Amino acid sequence: MKGLHISIAAEELFRIGSFPVTNSLLVTYLVILFFILVIFLVKRNIIPRGIQNVVEYILEYFYNLICDVFGSEEKGKKFFPLIVTIFLFVLSINWFGLLPGVGTIGFYREKPVHIEQIEHKESGGESHHQEQKGHKEFIPLLRGASADLNTTLALALISVIFTQIYSIQALGFKGFLKRFIKLKNPIMFFVGILELIAEIAKIISFSFRLFGNIFAGEVLLTVMLVLLPILIPAPFLALEIFVGVIQAIIFSFLTLFFIKIATTEEEH
């Protein structure tokens, strides 16, 4: 099927030394650039106007929500930047992937040598790579950054690691360890071990939930686009816009509640 191109991994555009620059990394930088642009565009007037209103509304909503969850403005102020940044970043990369041209504008290139080589080495010369059949492969210039596991895994790691750091700050190192090592009775001991497993599971669930949703959406859109380019993709596009918000909310709110749980003393 010519024209239908689906790859779980982000495509590599070029390499700087041994560092591969992928299309999703490019999108990440564009999103960061977008945020810098927003920072420059948002005025800090005492009387808000235009875009400042939108930014203030979002920030105030989150600020109040986080302060409510933690029960104090002091704590809320501490966790506010991380949670809001997760929300804004995830939302932006999700929606960026839906822009026209992302995933469809690109170039044809001879099969990438590096990835093939690595694959050959690691799978003992036997490769299941899809694109081996064709002579040339299509490389999209841009790819939604949340449709790349590197991005979502990075976010998941940041969320979980920050949660642990905050937990240690709030409970002390001893209190932090007590969450996982419980020596009261055998049942509680297993609960502690389960907690430890849950933390690792969180990384996986965080990263694969976001990746799965967004990647699936993009595959769906690509398939619809190939089947019938006009009209049919429109409702799916609307759906994906919705999914983009939902995933951003899920990611940021789960982080918020995990931090809340991890920084609260256990009741005995």
Place this chain on the structure above:
Amino acid sequence: MEALNKLGINPWLLGAQIINFLILLWILNRFLYKPILKLFRDRSSKIEEGIKTAETLKKQAAEAEEKHRQLIEEAKKEAHRIIEQATKLGDEEKKKIIALANEEARKIVEKTMQEITAEKQNIMNEIKKEVGEMVVALSAELIKKKLDEKSQRELIGEAIKEVEKELEKASARGYPA
């Protein structure tokens, strides 16, 4: 590692994305969240201040109005008082002047009356003197002449005429009879 590779996970990219996110977090925190949160605080304090100022001004305005009203009331009262006083003063003055005029008139009338009475007395005295003299003269004539009845009447008539003449003369001089 092979499974991770197939999913496109690359340690370099993973590290890059972590660093990217941390950079974005720092930039947003430094240049967006902190200024905006500060703005929220500034705004709420400014609004609070504004409300306080407005309340103070309102109070002041009410006080000023009250003062104004009082002043006007006082001024009105004062004006009333002055008018009343002036009216009273005028009335008194009027009464005084009228009384004075009455007194003056009475005095003039009295003086005139006195003068008139005095003049009258004078005239009467003079007439008495005159009449007396005439009576004396007439008596002397009568005695001298042995008068008949006819001449006697003539003489009396003459005498009366003389008296009348004398009286006319007096009235012509300006004195009422």
